[in-house]
Amino acid sequence: MRYLPLNDADRAAMLESVGAGSIEDLFVDVPAEARLAGPVPGLPMHASEMAVERHMARLSGESLTAGEAPFFLGAGAYRHHVPASVDHLIQRGEFLTAYTPYQPEIAQGTLQVLFEFQTQVARLFGTDVANASLYDGSTACWEAITMAGRVTKRKKAVLSGGVHPHYVETARTMAKFTGDTLVTRQPELVAASDDDAVIADIDGETACVVVQYPDVLGRIPDVARIAQAAQAKGALLIVVVTEPVALGLLESPGALGADIVVGEGQSLGVGLQFGGPYLGLFGCREKYVRQMPGRLCGETLDADGKRGFVLTLSTREQHIRREKATSNICTNSGLCALAFSIHMTLLGGKGLEKMAKLSRIRAAQTAQALAKVPGVKIVNDSYFNEFAVVLPKDARTVVRALADKGVLGGVSLGRLYPGAEALSGGLLVTATECTTADDIAALVSALEEVLA
Template sequence: MRFIPHTDQDIREMLETIGIKNVDQLFSGIPTGLRLGDTPLRLPSALSESEVVAKLRQIQKRNPDPEEVSSFLGAGAYRHYSPALIDSLIQRGEFSTSYTPYQAEVSQGTLQAIFEFQTMITMLTGMDVANASMYDGASALAEAVLMSNRINKQKEYLIASSVHPEYRQTTETYLRGTDLRLINVPYSSDGKTDFEFIRANLNDRVSAVILQSPNFFGIVEEYEQLGRELKEQNTLLIVVVVEPLSLGILKPPGEREADIVVGEAQSFGLPVSYGGPYAGFFATRKKFVRQIPGRLAGETIDRKGRRSFVLTISTREQFIRREKATSNICTNQGLCMLAATIYLAVMGKQGLRELALLNLRKVDYLKNKLSKVKGFSVRFNSDTFNEVVLRCPRPATEIRDALLEYNILVGLPLGDYYHELADSLLICTTELNTVEAIDRLAEKLGTI
């Protein structure tokens, strides 16, 4: 393909169109001290390959060895066992090198994988339709907010402050520059969303109410009655599921009056690996299918009557809808989506339920042990799935740092996200946390 550069006249016309004088003004939002300008990068001298490997190994030693550290971190990134079968299959060349099916019907294998993923997500969420996946749970929530605006044209959103803080930040970023507004809903003394605040602030300007269950504190929200009330006022209910393993035992959001269900599929066979990669999911009611972002694969038969798959809906901006596209998401998390699909197929309904129950029993054991440690207490007296908030006798960061000396990564200090919870830790346990590791955590907490 030939490269045809812009002429000086082209550049002048483009600058005039957007109302600036030169290209440098495009970067005016970046503080002067952070711009490179004509200053050369202060890079170290070149190293040989062996020297680079040695340097990287030195850096690697600064990270805790996951085989030596007992980790109780969660908060949206969950450490679950991933069957060896998953890596074995997704590393096959036809999977690891595949990309978006531009000539969709030629890519029958890719389309079938997407179709199976969509089917499994609808079964888990209790919704009518799901898309081919999103970049991650946070961007899926932002897209759900934009979708609800397309549906009912309203511009205000009541969002629970117990929704993952980074999901809220991502949504705020998406909405910056629009006239859409998020209104934070406080949590109650039991850690659940304050539904009375929602009821008191509902009006005809509210497009949707946004809840997370289990919420950021690990607490299961009971929102079915609220969902019925929202329907009477033509307000949508968006439910976020950051720990999808919980759907193995909880009643599906679709059976609890949710209109849009979004979340993160990382728990399904994807490792906790430097914060990614993730794979978001997005499900909704059939009547809203034309407003769903991304793409949908569908099932049909070919001319010979054989089962086959097609790209049923794809309204992204690069195709014929252009500015009328529902979203500018340009792909789906194909490989991660495939890993999640294989994981769910391997586990099956019964396996997923048993694993969810195991996680539930582990967190009950954890809460029981922590509640007996002098000076510490479980902060919220509510049903949780696999996370719990622990109130500490001094700043949570100090407790975290002290336990690191014992090779225990105790959890997430909540003060960075909730100033009123600076004395609290968010602690997670999964099937990979042994009873012995939980006992040791409680023992060491009692000594610091």
């Protein structure tokens, strides 16, 4: 029996309260072509469990996964080797939970893990503090923009063209409801990042400047210069890091002057996982800690003088009055944070540096090999493990042709920037420590055939 506690009068009263004439009015922001008038076409109304399992197994067999083919995809999600011990440890009963506990003091192990995680992220980012994680990198980026607005009392954000377009779209979606002004641009297929243009857009109304490091084309912006220009106008600098392994070689954003550093932690411990769940990282200067979204785990002493862990700050709407909350989308990815922390612990500082060096070497070898392919032009002068190339054909058709040959050859800029004709020949190529000489040879051979 279905439980339907509301009658027609209740629904009418609720619609009147929110100013909607009908239930359909609540869905006006969903494009008409994305709505269904009935059941999903082509799906049977019911099937047995065994039939569904067989059908799903057949569908999964059609996929070409990262471990089965030469893999050069990146653009915010990266394939790195995750030790088997990570998966083993996160499944232990004392750890296996997706959340920071709601009665935290009885879950000292989880709180200690998150305290250690915060310490690792703060050291990696070069910030004074870090929180216990957020949903993912894109929402962490938006949270940083709104945090900067609270700090500066301003409503304008300047975003570099090098910021990942999905992060920009997330910010645009949220800004529609907050009244924030976003100054954005598309990247250009040139070796230099758009530092000069970003600095030119900063004025006395700017709350923050957002740059990605390395940026979406793999270039390395001059973070220190942009920080100085932003702070001279009273704005905060937000640095986005989609590939945290890069910080094994690059100087930390905090050391370069960033006020807030956010990013995606997927590269460490989490794996690709067909797009999620992922892990939002967030760090900032200590003086801004009370404006930081999410949860902050702290260390203290109990009544007997023994070390213990507590939730020091928890500024989300479920813990305090909603109008006082800094965010209502800041649930942390607890299990992914644990995986990140275990992987970081296994690596240590030297291990992370070695992992970063291997990724950089593999990327350089890939770029050198691709530069010899007729018609291929390498865009970048500098990069970590990801770089852009220009192809003589539309990169989307090239990517599909490479996939037909069993090579996942990169991410086309036409996919990331639909409708941007100037970027249609652009291809993002990524290599990591998982990339082999055979993988590079397979990419070059397949690309030569496709471009011939």
